[in-house]
Amino acid sequence: MIASRQDIIREELELGTGATIGISVDQSGTRTALRIWFSDLDVRNGPVAELRPFGLKGYQVTLSFGTFSGEIVRQIQRASDEDVGLARALLSSIDPSFGLSIPGQSPFDWRVASGDFKIIATARGVNFEKDDALIKVCRDAIVPIMAAMAELIGYDVIDADDDAHILEGAILFSTVRRRERNPRNRLLCIRLHGEKCACCGLHPETMYGTAGSIIEVHHLHPLSLLTKPREYDPAVDLVPLCPNCHRAAHTRKPFPWSLEELRELMALSVHREARG
Numbered sequence: 001m002i003a004s005r006q007d008i009i010r011e012e013l014e015l016g017t018g019a020t021i022g023i024s025v026d027q028s029g030t031r032t033a034l035r036i037w038f039s040d041l042d043v044r045n046g047p048v049a050e051l052r053p054f055g056l057k058g059y060q061v062t063l064s065f066g067t068f069s070g071e072i073v074r075q076i077q078r079a080s081d082e083d084v085g086l087a088r089a090l091l092s093s094i095d096p097s098f099g100l101s102i103p104g105q106s107p108f109d110w111r112v113a114s115g116d117f118k119i120i121a122t123a124r125g126v127n128f129e130k131d132d133a134l135i136k137v138c139r140d141a142i143v144p145i146m147a148a149m150a151e152l153i154g155y156d157v158i159d160a161d162d163d164a165h166i167l168e169g170a171i172l173f174s175t176v177r178r179r180e181r182n183p184r185n186r187l188l189c190i191r192l193h194g195e196k197c198a199c200c201g202l203h204p205e206t207m208y209g210t211a212g213s214i215i216e217v218h219h220l221h222p223l224s225l226l227t228k229p230r231e232y233d234p235a236v237d238l239v240p241l242c243p244n245c246h247r248a249a250h251t252r253k254p255f256p257w258s259l260e261e262l263r264e265l266m267a268l269s270v271h272r273e274a275r276g
């Protein structure tokens with residue numbers, strides 16, 4: 001049954017991880033399972049998530065490393081503190097009902113120390129007949145798990161139209177834009193805050209229906225980053241904004257308007273309109 005739903009799974013995973021995903025059907029056991037990996041690493045060289053029916057009403061997701069993954073494990077060990085922090089935050093965002101376990105390690109300060117590293121998540125009370133139920137397991141467990149791995153491996157973010165020409169704070173500005181464009185930061189931000197604008201409260205999907213999953217990720221506190229370097233916390237520093245508010249926030253450069261300032265500006269223009 002899960003074999004026919006590969007396309008939906010692939011789409012979710014590619015959006016969330018920013019990497020190309022390979023999927024194969026595994027019929028070696030008594031029940032059909034799926035194997036999911038990063039296409040450019042091959043199934044033997046990198047992390048592989050296995051999705052398998054579990055009991056009468058469940059799925060188990062097991063992430064483990066392939067036989068020839070020594071190289072990628074060494075690459076993961078070189079990940080920056082920021083990448084590690086985001087990877088951990090992504091796993092922490094998984095609902096406790098999945099009973100996430102990382103054998104031999106704490107769920108809060110885990111590391112990929114060797115090719116024996118494993119993550120196990122179990123979904124219970126799932127209706128096997130329903131597409132939605134499988135999509136939910138995928139969205140709530142496999143996507144954050146694979147996104148955490150993608151972050152550690154260092155799948156890069158394409159910085160295309162960066163207008164960081166202002167000398168003052170140019171480095172800061174490109175760091176901020178980079179974080180805002182990173183698909184894993186986006187994924188975490190929306191998982192934690194939902195798809196609602198943190199400034200004006202607009203919920204684009206309610207307003208625009210199926211066309212409307214239009215929400216962007218904004219990085220707060222860039223000023224404090226420049227004056228007194230403080231540790232980046234993706235859970236606190238990133239907020240979802242609708243495209244209008246986001247554009248408005250960045251009309252001041254290099255330090256965007258704060259959400260409070262923006263709300264003040266909006267209130268002023270509303271008053272002016274009411275009077276005129």
Ligand SMILES: [Zn+2]
Pocket residue numbers: 197198199200201202241242243244245246
């Ligand atoms: Zn807004």
Ligand SMILES: [Zn+2]
Pocket residue numbers: 180217218219246249250256
């Ligand atoms: Zn922004």
